[in-house]
Every structure is written in structure tokens, then in C-alpha cells.
């Protein structure tokens with residue numbers, strides 16, 4: 001299709017997200033609501049970035065009579081080169097589900113949710129929130145948001161709540177997911193800057209995957225590994241023999257939460273045996289001497305004691321790294337979700353730095369992101385930093401953001417708000433009385449679920465803004481706001497390799513559902529602060545402001561002209577400076593060895609390992625590991641359960657993987673229902689005996705709502721990310737009457 005037709009189509013799509021004021025309520029059809037959608041070019045194709053995982057595949061969506069009818073992976077898109085996983089292929093199916101929220105709903109006194117119009121919903125929400133703020137204080141209203149809406153929406157939410165509605169506390173599900181990577185990069189490199197490009201999967205000769213089940217969690221990144229022509233060693237460090245470990249060339253089944261001792265021991269051997277790049281260390285880093293001293297005590301014996309990995313196996317890994325010319329270390333939730341995840345991630349960064357595996361093709365200490373726009377939330381959610389990686393406490397930063405966005409500088413708070421767990425604690429202690437939850441399903445995904453549910457009852461008012469009215473969290477809500485979903489609205493995502501990609505409206509949202517962007521606009525109107533947001537007219541206007549916010553930051557994208565440029569380039573990685581020509585589709589950071597600390601050097605950071613707060617004991621003898629189950633399931637399943645294709649590809653019932661020898665000892669047969677109990681709760685699951693989990697460990701996938709009734713609430717002290725993958729449980733046979 002020619003570019004001019006593409007441009008016309010995207011212009012039409014953009015019109016659908018036109019300005020919205022109270023007028024919308026008088027003339028809904030004019031704004032694409034109600035019965036009369038404005039038609040797209042009848043039969044055409046346009047490219048969108050997938051709305052599930054952070055890989056960010058390009059999908060060609062085919063329209064008929066102005067509505068998306070099906071899709072095919074884009075063969076030209078530099079990320080996926082014509083491939084998609086089952087979720088990508090089925091991305092349109094969840095939009096047509098029966099349980100889509102089509103109208104705002106309010107819970108009546110008898111506990112029933114009833115449909116109301118937007119006017120009543122907005123009046124009620126604003127009244128409840130203002131009431132709480134005047135009865136307690138401004139901080140008594142908080143929000144929980146997401147890595148799964150477009151950056152323009154996240155930014156609007158963060159600005160509206162913190163600048164317009166005087167909130168201080170707001171966080172997102174990115175805390176459950178990426179907080180550890182953010183903090184570790186910030187402390188070590190001076191900025192949250194994942195350095196890699198996907199081409200590095202193809203260019204490495206040693207790929208080390210730590211706590212990352214790439215084959216099912218990021219299948220198209222795995223396809224990029226499969227395209228590697230250097231016959232790479234693929235090393236998997238994971239307590240379980242995952243799909244990725246089976247497909248790799250070396251597996252180190254370390255004991256759960258022994259990573260820190262293991263990687264310090266590995267570093268110690270690399271240093272002792274002289275496999276380091278002293279000139280790189282001298283030129284580009286600080287603190288190496290202290291690190292050498294720190295790791296000295298991590299002898300192979302100590303490593304074996306902590307991790308179960310024997311000296312000769314450790315040596316094999318040392319030799320593999322030493323022989324590698326381009327070694328890359330990649331990590332995901334096995335590292336981030338830990339009581340000491342920040343230091344583990346930094347242990348990986350340290351190894352990459354001291355072996356000179358940074359900034360060159362096929363190298364790096366690389367955090368793989370999770371959700372489609374977790375990277376957007378890291379820069380633009382206005383939670384852990386002020387828009388664009390700025391600092392709330394810095395007056396110059398506040399002034400810059402105020403000037404660009406048109407909000408008064410004194411409306412920008414000087415302090416950062418609480419983290420997710422602190423917000424929940426705040427509800428428990430009565431400091432937070434109203435909560436607005438946007439595009440996350442806390443009543444399934446948050447840790448230690450029974451406690452969460454007990455606490456949430458203490459709220460005076462809970463608003464849930466979701467594309468479905470049936471989520472576990474929506475079921476607890478006092479009010480549901482119906483949101484348009486991916487494919488029904490416009491904006492940008494940033495993928496794992498820092499690539500901006502377009503999301504477009506290719507379908508009309510059902511009923512009265514509005515894009516999150518337009519919901520925020522409505523709230524601003526009813527709150528009485530729309531004047532402050534008069535520059536925030538539509539997603540692309542916000543994009544231009546966010547772009548201006550990134551100027552002179554490491555994530556500077558002042559060289560991206562507009563949406564059209566992102567669209568026609570197949571996505572654009574940050575940074576791209578003003579005047580810089582986009583010459584390469586695969587750009588990595590730190591080729592010049594210049595890091596973002598004031599002295600330009602990276603830091604070696606390390607600490608004594610700490611024991612997990614709950615470990616297996618006589619009564620609860622097994623570690624519970626949790627995580628992704630299949631490539632066809634997405635998180636709390638609100639979307640993937642609505643595809644008849646995907647539901648055929650994963651087990652219907654919750655299952656627990658248990659070591660086959662232990663299952664035999666317990667006389668447990670495959671598929672038999674068993675109890676799994678922890679100190680906090682119990683669940684019934686089908687037994688799945690296998691040799692992929694070690695003795696003394698079991699695995700349950702997070703996609704089933706029961707899973708988090710077992711998990712233990714401990715948190716990394718620096719990132720406050722929950723440690724979802726370590727608690728003590730007991731598996732037992734069910735009695736015949738149970």
C-alpha cells in the first residue's frame with residue numbers, strides 16, 4: 001500500500017480520538033461514540049504494535065468496511081520479521097468478548113452494579129474523591145495503574161492525578177514487574193537505560209538467560225535467538241528445567257534465591273583466573289577494587305553450598321564466558337521478583353562490565369521487559385520519576401515539565417509517592433480511603449491475596465477502569481469505568497529494546513466505552529481542572545509534549561518528528577536527537593563507554609546476600625515457584641480467556657508441577673487433584689509430576705486466581721518489587737471426602 005493511502009487512513013483513525021468535552025455527553029455520536037462510527041477507508045491494511053508482551057511485534061491489521069476483521073504479522077517490521085506468537089495472532093478476539101464493559105456502572109446500596117450514564121458516573125466519582133480529600137487529606141486518594149496503556153494515557157493519568165487532583169500516591173503494576181531493573185540500572189549506570197537491541201540475540205556467541213523463560217514469555221525474542229548464526233552457547237540459569245532450558249545448551253538449576261552467592265562466586269572465579277578486561281574497567285567504571293575484595297569469600301565450595309551447583313559446573317560456566325567474544329547476560333522475573341533482586345541484577349551488570357561485554361554487538365547486561373508498555377511507564381507514568389526520567393525534588397526539572405505541559409509549576413509535587421505495597425499498607429492503616437485502579441487486576445495479581453482483599457474492604461470508594469466488567473478487581477469495585485482497549489484507540493508503546501511503536505484505532509469500542517485518554521479528559525472536566533490541561537487535547541499533542549520533556553535526557557527523542565515518522569520507519573528506538581538521521585534499525589547504547597553518572601563512569605555495586613524471609617521448613621517443605629505457564633496465557637487471563645483458539649492451547653484447570661520422585665513418594669498420580677498449602681492459604685490443583693522441577697520445589701502458574709493466595713509478601717528494599725517466586729508450601733493428597 002502506498003504511503004499516501006497509509007497516511008490518509010491514519011488521519012481518519014486519528015480523527016476518532018478528537019477533542020472531548022462535556023459536549024460529548026450531549027452529542028456522543030459526533031465523537032465516535034454510540035451508534036454512528038465514522039468509517040475508516042473501507043478495505044485497507046495498517047500496522048499496529050501488539051498489545052500483549054514487551055517484544056512489540058508489528059501486526060498488519062486488515063479492515064473491511066472500516067472495521068478490523070483479521071491480522072497477519074508484518075514481514076517488514078524489524079522486531080518480528082513476519083512472526084507472531086499465538087497471542088499476537090489472536091489479538092483481535094478479546095475485543096469482541098461478551099464481558100466487555102459497555103457502560104459505566106455504580107454499585108447500589110443493595111450491592112448490585114447498575115449501568116449509569118457518563119454524566120452520573122463522573123459526578124459521583126468526583127464527589128466521592130473530593131469528599132474523601134476534604135474529610136481526611138489530599139493524600140487519602142491514590143491510584144494504581146499499568147504498563148499496558150499507551151504512554152500518552154499514562155502521562156495524562158499521572159499528570160491529572162498529581163498536578164490536577166492533588167494526589168501524591170500512585171503506582172502501577174510495573175512495580176510487580178520492572179522496578180528492580182529500573183533501580184539497578186539507575187544506581188549502576190546513572191539512568192534506567194536497557195542498553196540492547198534485539199539484533200544482539202543474533203550476534204552473541206554466549207547468551208546467558210537468568211530467571212527468564214524466553215521460549216514462552218517472549219517467544220519472538222526466542223525466534224531471534226534461533227536466527228543466531230554463531231552457533232551460540234545458550235546458558236539458562238533457572239531452578240526449573242523450563243522450555244528455554246530444554247532448548248538451550250547449558251542449564252544451571254540453581255537453588256531458588258541463591259543467585260547472589262552464585263554470581264559473586266562466578267565473578268570471583270573470572271577475576272582469579274584472569275578473565276577480565278582491566279583497561280575497560282579502568283577507563284569506564286568505579287568501585288572495582290571493592291568488588292574484588294567483596295567476592296573473594298565466594299569460593300566454589302560456598303557457591304555449591306548456597307546454590308547446589310558443583311565446582312566443575314561452575315568452572316564450565318567460567319570457561320564458557322572466557323571463551324566468548326560476545327557475551328550477553330539477559331534477565332527477567334527470576335531476578336527482578338526477589339527479596340534482593342536489585343543486587344542480583346547488579347551482579348549481572350558487574351560481570352558484563354568487568355569482562356568488557358558492554359556496548360559492543362552481542363553483549364550487555366540486559367533486562368527483558370514484560371508488558372507491552374512497561375518501558376513507557378518507566379519514563380512517562382509520573383510515578384517513580386517526573387515525566388521523562390526527571391526528578392520531582394529538582395526545581396529545574398519541575399519548571400521544565402511545567403513549561404512544556406502548560407501546568408502551573410506549583411501544582412507539581414516535590415516528592416515522590418508511595419510504592420504499591422506502601423499504598424496497600426496505607427489503606428490498611430486508614431491513610432488511604434479511595435483508590436482508582438486502571439488497567440491492572442490487583443485482586444488476582446497482587447501478592448498475599450487474602451490479606452489484599454481484607455484490606456481493600458476498608459476503602460470508602462474503589463473505582464476500577466477496565467475493558468471488562470468481570471475482572472476479579474471489578475467485582476470488588478464501587479464503580480466501573482468502561483475502557484476502550486488496544487486496537488480501539490491511538491498512541492505509542494515502547495518495547496523492550498527502547499523502540500517506540502504505534503497503536504491505532506482500527507475498531508470501534510463497544511457501547512459507551514471510551515479510550516482511557518478520553519476518560520481522563522472527562523475526569524479533568526468534572527474535577528474542574530481542565531483549564532490546566534488545555535494543551536492535552538489529543539494523544540499526538542501529548543506525544544509532542546512528552547517528546548519535549550525528553551530533550552537533553554538520555555532518552556531524548558527530539559529527532560522523532562511525529563506519529564507518521566514512527567509509523568513509516570517501523571518503530572524508532574530511543575534516543576534519537578534533533579537533527580540526527582535514523583540510519584540503523586538496531587541501535588544499542590554505551591558504545592562509547594560513557595555512562596550517565598556525573599563522572600561518566602558505571603559503578604560496581606554489591607552487598608552481602610540475605611536469607612529469604614520465608615524458606616521451606618518441616619511443615620511446609622517445598623519452595624513454591626510461580627510464573628508464566630504457556631505462551632497462550634496472559635497474566636490474569638481477562639483477555640486470553642476470550643479467544644476460543646487460545647483456550648484450546650493451555651490447561652483449563654490450575655495445575656501444580658511437582659517432582660516425579662516426590663509425587664511417587666506421596667502416591668500422587670498425574671492429573672489427580674491435590675492440596676497445596678502455605679501459611680496464608682490453600683488451593684486445589686491438578687498434579688503434574690515431572691522432572692522439570694527439582695525435589696523440594698513446586699511450580700504453579702500465575703494465570704490462575706488461586707495462585708497468589710499462597711504467596712508470601714516480601715519485597716526488595718531498594719525497588720520494593722514483590723518476591724513472587726519464593727515461599728514455603730506443602731503438597732498433599734486429598735482425602736476421598738474432600
Ligand SMILES: Nc1nc2c(c(=O)[nH]1)N[C@H]1C(S)=C(S)[C@@H](COP(=O)(O)OP(=O)(O)OC[C@H]3O[C@@H](n4cnc5c(=O)[nH]c(N)nc54)[C@H](O)[C@@H]3O)O[C@H]1N2
Pocket residue numbers: 053054177210211212213214216217218237238239240242254255256257258259332333334335369370371625626627628629630631632633634635725
Ligand atoms: N505468555 C506470556 N508471556 C508473557 C507474559 C504472560 O503473562 N504470558 N507476561 C509478560 C510479563 S509482564 C513479564 S514480566 C514477562 C516475564 O517473563 P519471565 O520472567 O521469563 O517469566 P516467569 O515465568 O515469570 O519467570 C521466569 C523464570 O524465573 C524462574 N525463577 C524463579 N525463581 C528463581 C530464582 O530464584 N532464580 C532464578 N535464576 N530464576 C528463578 C522461574 O522458574 C521461571 O522459569 O513475561 C511477559 N510475557
Ligand SMILES: Nc1nc2c(c(=O)[nH]1)N[C@H]1C(S)=C(S)[C@@H](COP(=O)(O)OP(=O)(O)OC[C@H]3O[C@@H](n4cnc5c(=O)[nH]c(N)nc54)[C@H](O)[C@@H]3O)O[C@H]1N2
Pocket residue numbers: 146148149173174176177333337370371438439440441442444445446465466467468471483484485486516626627628634635636637638639702707708711724725
Ligand atoms: N504469583 C505471581 N504473581 C504475579 C507475577 C508472577 O510471576 N507470579 N507476575 C507479576 C507481573 S510481572 C505482572 S506484570 C503482573 C500483571 O498483573 P495485572 O496487571 O493485574 O495483569 P493483567 O491481567 O495484565 O491485568 C491488566 C488489566 O487491564 C485490563 N486492560 C487491558 N487493556 C486495557 C486498556 O487499554 N485500558 C484499561 N483501562 N484496561 C485494560 C485487563 O482487562 C486486565 O484486567 O502480575 C504480577 N503477579
Ligand code: SF4
Pocket residue numbers: 050051052053054055056057080083084085086087088089218219220221
Ligand atoms: S511475542 Fe509478544 S508482542 Fe509478539 S505477538 Fe507474541 S505477545 Fe505479541
Ligand SMILES: [Mo]
Pocket residue numbers: 176177178370371
Ligand atoms: Mo510483568
